[in-house]
Amino acid sequence: MTAARTRGRGSAPREPVVAPGAVHLVADDVTFAYPGRPVLAGVTVVAGAGQRIGVVGENGAGKSTLLQVLSGELVPQVGSVRRAGTLAVVSQELESTPGATVGTLVDEALGAVRAAGHALEAVIAGFDHERGDLVTLTEALARVDRLAGWDADRRMDEALTRFGAPRDQARALAEMSVGERYRVRLACRIAQRADVLLLDEPTNHLDEAGIEYLTGQLRTWPGVVVIVTHDRQLLDDVMTAILDLDPTVDGKPALYGATSYAVYRFAKDQALRRWRQRYAAEQQRREQLLRRLDDSYEGLSDGWRPPKGSQPNRRATHARIHVKAADRLVARLEETAVEVPVPPLALAFPDLPALPATAGGTPSGRPLLEVRAPLVPGRLDLAGTRVSVPACGRLLVTGPNGSGKSTLLGALAGVVPLERGTWTLAPGVRLGILAQDDRPGLGGVPAVATGFDAYAREALDLLAGGLLDPDQLVPVAFLGLLTEEDLDRPLADLSVGQRRRFDLARALLAAPHLLILDEPTNHLSIALVDELTAALRATSAAVVVATHDRKMRADLSDWPELTLA
Structure with missing residues (x-):
């Protein structure tokens, strides 16, 4: 100071x-x-x-x-x-x-x-x-x-x-x-x-x-x-x-003077491409030198038992010279070799089902979920409004703070009781819910529990409640949201963003037919937000999203929209 x-x-x-x-x-x-x-x-x-x-x-x-x-x-x-x-x-x-x-x-x-x-x-x-x-x-x-x-x-x-x-x-x-x-x-x-x-x-x-x-x-x-x-x-x-x-090729963070996100992403992608090309070239050169070293050692081994009438000392000396030269080249290569850190995880979004596998399935034209005229005193009053989500449906919920977006999503998820109105979920439909929590990833879970332990506990609870098909469980390590090392750490030791990733994994655990996501971009990295947006557009599951993220709203602008005042 x-x-x-x-x-x-x-x-x-x-x-x-x-x-x-x-x-x-x-x-x-x-x-x-x-x-x-x-x-x-x-x-x-x-x-x-x-x-x-x-x-x-x-x-x-x-x-x-x-x-x-x-x-x-x-x-x-x-x-x-x-x-x-x-x-x-x-x-x-x-x-x-x-x-x-x-x-x-x-x-x-x-x-x-x-x-x-x-x-x-x-x-x-x-x-x-x-x-x-x-x-x-x-x-x-x-x-x-x-x-x-x-x-x-x-x-x-x-x-x-x-x-x-x-x-x-x-x-x-x-x-x-x-x-x-x-x-x-x-x-x-x-x-x-x-x-x-x-x-x-x-x-x-x-x-x-x-x-x-x-x-x-x-x-x-x-x-x-x-x-x-x-x-x-x-x-x-x-x-x-x-x-x-x-991570970058030299192990230090990169400062981009670009003020546009698109320009920054282009510059970063170009740098990453050059990094990978250089790494591939170094690896190829290393393999060639190692083959040369192997050939030299074979020659040295043969040199100790020369054919009768040959010059064994000269052959052995010649072989040793080649071995030393190869050793020096390999040593120099190792000094200048590119050590590439493990690249950032990429989202592996699961192939979610569109309809439950119940006897006869969901009747044609019947929505997966429907809420009519919901009332939560002091928080939400949509008299005369029907919110219906069909199979493979999409809904974008917008509105200012205090308009009731989170309350509506809670009502759709069945976790916010209604004083007036009806909530109807089609038989066999599984919900995946990502709520706004004060402390992501810790709601109801002991802070000392690891990600693997908490995920297993969640799966057992869903199974006991008949809300999980064991054949369709989504393994947490498959998703690319957290490394196995992070999943072995107590949840309390993870960053806020990592705990938010864990919450997203929990929403996908049971292979839901309908995803209800409240401010899904909160605390996530921008690269993951890009990947998640593309996955939500492509998934077979129905999706309801409430978001303040202007770029995500623009990317989902072709979805049906419900604006709360």
Whole structure:
């Protein structure tokens, strides 16, 4: 950070005055590992005022860990991090202090602004117009101006409103949903206007209006912004560079100056293609040299028993020369060989059935699932509405936060009871459900359970309830969502994104005829989002999706749509 804060007797701590050009964030060759598990290696980030870096990569690649290192929450084992200016962070997992309210977060975010305002008022009140210290007055004015203190309360109210966050400052955070808590925290950090802003998946809990407001704020942010995101549209609209934490040929993350997601994907695919071609050439050359070495050893072996009348010493010496030459070539090759890490997992979406294999099957024209006139008091009221999902059907559910999308999907899944209306599921139809959970992958599962154990327990429960055909069970390791090493680890040790992948695997476990997916892109890597979107379009199963992801909505724009107000 910059120079230490100074404190006058009886005064509040003052933020140092930092010139806009001095605002910066530097991570120099950072390496970080958890016990027994390396995460970041050789990460370098240099950003100045006005630069906005999007961080992407597979789930578990270390994106959230990088933000923790940049913020100083984690200390790298190798390398260093330097920041100039004030810092604000919004993490994916938000712990709320007991008794904390909306007002607690507002006061915390605007503390420096208000302290600067009070300090200025004190300087003005005690200013001697004949012998007063103009330097002190100028510094106090500059501090308030840099923090935009003149309209801080207006900014806060605007951010809370535009993000659809609770505005009652007496409301307890513990009484809110995870989305509401996140929106309050995000609004506070946006209104705070810190010099260095670190955001982890900021669009996960925002509707379209909230995302548009966030986009506008970030595009004009005067300081440094680093964002971990799966939102492909946000990458296009906001970022000045993209940092990809996936493995590269030299083992270090790649920084792409491209500001378009399509350009970034093209550049990455080209680099990966060159990497694979070089690896294939190295492997072919190695095989040729090894064959040459084998031939030389055979010649050496023959040389010890030369035919009568030959020159055995000369033949043996000649063979040994060839062997040594081959050995040197192999040694040089090993020194320069390309070590290719295991490539990122690719989604292997299962071949899901369209109809249940019951006697006679589902009657022709009868939907797999139907809900009529559902009412959940205070959350959903669709009087006179019938939501029907036929075999192989598609439905895209949209609407702003609070309109009842998650409630409707819960009603379709049969897990939200209706005070009015009917829910009808055709005989033998299996559902695959991906809900929005506060802690993905841990609902009802002991934190110490491994992925394999939890998946087996889920399968046994479904089997006991007659909701699983043993011949159609989808093995979790088959899906390409998590490595076997990750599945052998306790779920609590996985990243939020990896736990979300596990939740997706659980939704596919029983080979469902109908998938009900609530915000399926949340916490997933952008590469997996691309693969999942293509799989949902191609699957034989029926699919219902509620999503705020603008790119996914565009990709599914030809589906029937139900918009909730």
